Amino acid sequence: MSIAMYDDAIRSLRDNGIAVLGTKSATEDDLNQIETRLGVALPVSYKKMLSEHGALEFDTIEIYGWLSQGIDAKFIxxxxxxxxRERADGRISETMIPFLAAGYGPFYVMECAEMNTDGEAPVYEVSTGGYTNGKDKLADSFGEFLRNEVRRTLEARAQGGLEFGEDEDSPPSREFISEFWKDRAKDFE
Structure with a gap:
């Protein structure tokens, strides 16, 4: 089911003319290296994203993944x-996989210790201070989380909330980004 949600999200982006950018697709060997190094089985919908896109970027969303520099790439x-890095800082447990920063402090993780029988792990938003300071469940899988983010992106564009100006391919201004995240941070006060 979550693979279908993932596929729906990617299809919706393309159908609505939103560029879906990736890096180097991860091979089966690359996926095995990641799982071995991190000591967890990756959720199936996230593995599909890794094998199709490497890392994934659309609109203002940049999902962590596999880079062409390989397993030792020193990029967030x-x-x-x-x-x-997050494990060493004590911000996540040894079974969590971070995949997206919110841009205003919190970040998103898949909790692989809670993997279900379909091979999916729930997604949590973790507070800036780390998982011991609080986490909120956002989705039952990466595929569901991605589908929800795509829907929010499409709704915001339809309402004009994230329009970047006359040329939709132009990036948002620094002022726009700053104000957007300042407003979003109020949700967590």
Missing amino acids: TNVVYAAE
């Missing part, structure tokens, strides 16, 4: 680097 968008 490398899921291995992000997980090892």
Whole structure:
């Protein structure tokens, strides 16, 4: 079911003319390296994203994944680097996989210790201080989370909330981004 949600999300982006950008697709060997290094089985919908896109970017969303530099890439968008860094800082448990920063403090993780029989893990929003300071369940799977993010993106565009100006391919201004995240941060006060 969550694979269908993932596929629906990608199809919706393309059908609505939103560029779906990726890096280097992960091979089966790459996926095995990631799982071995992080000591967890990855959720199936996230593995599909890794094998199709490597890392995934659309609109203002940048999901961590596999990069062309390989398993030791020292970029936050490398899921291995992000997980090892957050684990070392004590912000996530050894079974959590971070995949997206909110941009205003909290970040999103898949909790692989709670993997269901379909091979999916729930998604949580983790507070800036780390999982011991609070986490909120947002979705039952990465596929569901992605589908929901795509729907929010499409709704915001339809309402003019995230329009970037006359040229829809132009990036948002720094002022727009700053104000957007300041307003979003109020949700967590």
